[in-house]
Amino acid sequence: MMTTKPPACANAARSSELLQGQLNSFEQAEFESHLESCAACRQWLEDQAADEAQWREASHLLMADPYRSSLDARREHETTGSHLIEQVITALAPTDDPEMLGRIGSYEVSGVIGVGGMGVVLKAHDRSLDRIVAVKVMAPHLASSGSARKRFERESKAAAAVLHPNVIAIHSVNIDGALPYLVMPYVRGQSLQKRIDAEGPLPQLDILRIGAQIASGLAAAHNLGLVHRDIKPANILLEDGVERVAITDFGLARAVDDASLTRSGVIAGTPQYMSPEQSRGEPIDHRSDLFSLGSVLYAMCSGHSPFRAETSYGVLHRIGNEAPRTVRDINTDVPEWFDRLIHRLLSKNPADRIQSAHELVQLLSACIAHLEQPSTHSLPSALRETKSRRRSWLAAVTAAVLLLVGFGVMTSRSLTTVSDKDEGSVTSELPDDRSAVGSEYRHSDHATQWDALPITTTLEIQRVATELEEEARTPFAAVDSR
Amino acid sequence: MHKFPETRDSLLMQVRDPANREAWEQFAQIYRPVIYRIAVARGFQDADAHDLAQQVLIAVATAIGRWEKSEEETRFRNWLSRVTKNAILNAVARRPKDRARGGSSAQIGLDELAECDRATEELLAQEYRREIYLQAADRVRVNVTADTWQAFEWTVVDGREIAEVARQLGRSVGAVYSARSRVMYRLREVVRELENR
Numbered sequence A: 001m002m003t004t005k006p007p008a009c010a011n012a013a014r015s016s017e018l019l020q021g022q023l024n025s026f027e028q029a030e031f032e033s034h035l036e037s038c039a040a041c042r043q044w045l046e047d048q049a050a051d052e053a054q055w056r057e058a059s060h061l062l063m064a065d066p067y068r069s070s071l072d073a074r075r076e077h078e079t080t081g082s083h084l085i086e087q088v089i090t091a092l093a094p095t096d097d098p099e100m101l102g103r104i105g106s107y108e109v110s111g112v113i114g115v116g117g118m119g120v121v122l123k124a125h126d127r128s129l130d131r132i133v134a135v136k137v138m139a140p141h142l143a144s145s146g147s148a149r150k151r152f153e154r155e156s157k158a159a160a161a162v163l164h165p166n167v168i169a170i171h172s173v174n175i176d177g178a179l180p181y182l183v184m185p186y187v188r189g190q191s192l193q194k195r196i197d198a199e200g201p202l203p204q205l206d207i208l209r210i211g212a213q214i215a216s217g218l219a220a221a222h223n224l225g226l227v228h229r230d231i232k233p234a235n236i237l238l239e240d241g242v243e244r245v246a247i248t249d250f251g252l253a254r255a256v257d258d259a260s261l262t263r264s265g266v267i268a269g270t271p272q273y274m275s276p277e278q279s280r281g282e283p284i285d286h287r288s289d290l291f292s293l294g295s296v297l298y299a300m301c302s303g304h305s306p307f308r309a310e311t312s313y314g315v316l317h318r319i320g321n322e323a324p325r326t327v328r329d330i331n332t333d334v335p336e337w338f339d340r341l342i343h344r345l346l347s348k349n350p351a352d353r354i355q356s357a358h359e360l361v362q363l364l365s366a367c368i369a370h371l372e373q374p375s376t377h378s379l380p381s382a383l384r385e386t387k388s389r390r391r392s393w394l395a396a397v398t399a400a401v402l403l404l405v406g407f408g409v410m411t412s413r414s415l416t417t418v419s420d421k422d423e424g425s426v427t428s429e430l431p432d433d434r435s436a437v438g439s440e441y442r443h444s445d446h447a448t449q450w451d452a453l454p455i456t457t458t459l460e461i462q463r464v465a466t467e468l469e470e471e472a473r474t475p476f477a478a479v480d481s482r
Numbered sequence B: 001m002h003k004f005p006e007t008r009d010s011l012l013m014q015v016r017d018p019a020n021r022e023a024w025e026q027f028a029q030i031y032r033p034v035i036y037r038i039a040v041a042r043g044f045q046d047a048d049a050h051d052l053a054q055q056v057l058i059a060v061a062t063a064i065g066r067w068e069k070s071e072e073e074t075r076f077r078n079w080l081s082r083v084t085k086n087a088i089l090n091a092v093a094r095r096p097k098d099r100a101r102g103g104s105s106a107q108i109g110l111d112e113l114a115e116c117d118r119a120t121e122e123l124l125a126q127e128y129r130r131e132i133y134l135q136a137a138d139r140v141r142v143n144v145t146a147d148t149w150q151a152f153e154w155t156v157v158d159g160r161e162i163a164e165v166a167r168q169l170g171r172s173v174g175a176v177y178s179a180r181s182r183v184m185y186r187l188r189e190v191v192r193e194l195e196n197r
């Protein structure tokens, strides 16, 4: 019950003094023990704090919040990171310098830069050369595996051979101690992941410049026969002050994969940027990195990776089987030609992707020139929506229709004997919902695979013919209309 | 019933300035959870709801200049609720069949549209208010002792008996009354501050 007048109690004025923090601890304790026995003062205190509706509102609004529980769930795996840091820090050798956390080899550790699936990155002082370095320490649970250590050594020595401004250099590798580590220059800056988290989609020109530099670094490594295997925004460093991008963790993903696979049978870390061939555990080549780079470009455009699901399994399934939503669906500022570029990199079949990092560098450089000076630099022909592409569609459809017609005439009698069961199974293979998200991609996939489908009934033939015809009429309509 | 507070002109003017990242951060910090909760209330899955929040924020960012020029008299909240509603309706209409509840999601009747309109607006007002309260609670919580906060949370938010909470905390009933009232008073102050920011 709301009261508007203070009670006729000698202590009534204490209520507002308590709320405004005007009581010292002795006075407060005294008033609290008075509250114990004086119902009138209790009521008055509550009324002074807030009216009834406000108490109810606070109760209602502060109840369990789905947004925060969702964020908590997403952060859960990050907290395992802090556990990892603790393990590594306690494993460091003691140091005489009270300013330092500990020592590893001849490096005095002053702080923690970051933590990832592979281990912990420490900031350290290299006394012999008087410079600040980043020391990447292998996670203790990985270091206990002999084969992981060997791989770590082999891969990091191979990576050390890549000398390129867009790849973080490796000064030295050490696998003799309890915890293997490698030493890199200390770069002041943030990861691309952090920038995307903070800003969401990036400006188009930045996307192109960052993308071209990543591709350039990849090209240098690919030339030496090295595949990164774990291209993702968290592995891309943006240096402060200069417009330079550097790839970290070359080849190290493999060392981690093997060790964590043998330990638990599951893939550690986030698989969101994996290629389809990686997600199936098949052998990979440099084009796997190009798929991952396509996902990184996608993330810069949209603010998140293209294949997301509640579980790692769900992510892998999507990578292997589903077409992502087009980036223009999420961010209409992205030009259509860039959408096309990403789409090509994200081809499930490596042979359909842009074939080399070098080719991609040239393509992205031409895009930058085009964006900066559209009048003097036209869009690279590979990204234009060309007539020849339309023409090839038309040719395919014409051939298909001719074939179908001939096929239909020749076999129309025998086709009538095909059972309903077969008909059903074929129908389910075909796209049936054009309104679905991303159907324009799936649709095209089916259309281009038409000759792989067992066409067994006249009904089916008609359906496929109609579909191909529609496809020919509006080959890019779904993309263009947005 | 609380009215949707008019978004402060000051913050709004700052948000319109693309160079002012801080204002945008502040703005997104409030509205991202708001949009997420609306999406979840409308049956979206977790990842899709995060997605929608991102989409709406992009829409706001790109459209904010347009709003300024063409609809000077339109109040910001009306405009924002329209952008949100449109984004939600679009997303619902484009959802793949297997994730939609019930029949074909592409066929949204006019009644449903109008109903969604009104309900979304109400949700928007309520969820905005909730976000302000939650952020205020974050600030108050770090400035009081753990016992004091617990006394408030257990009795006010969780609705537990005061005597029981006092026993569990090893404090007197008077101390619990004192604690929860002090938190409530401070909470209101911070809510006011955040609203007038």
Ligand SMILES: [Zn+2]
Pocket (backbone or CB within 6 Å): A009, A010, A011, A012, A034, A038, A040, A041
């Ligand atoms: Zn009294």
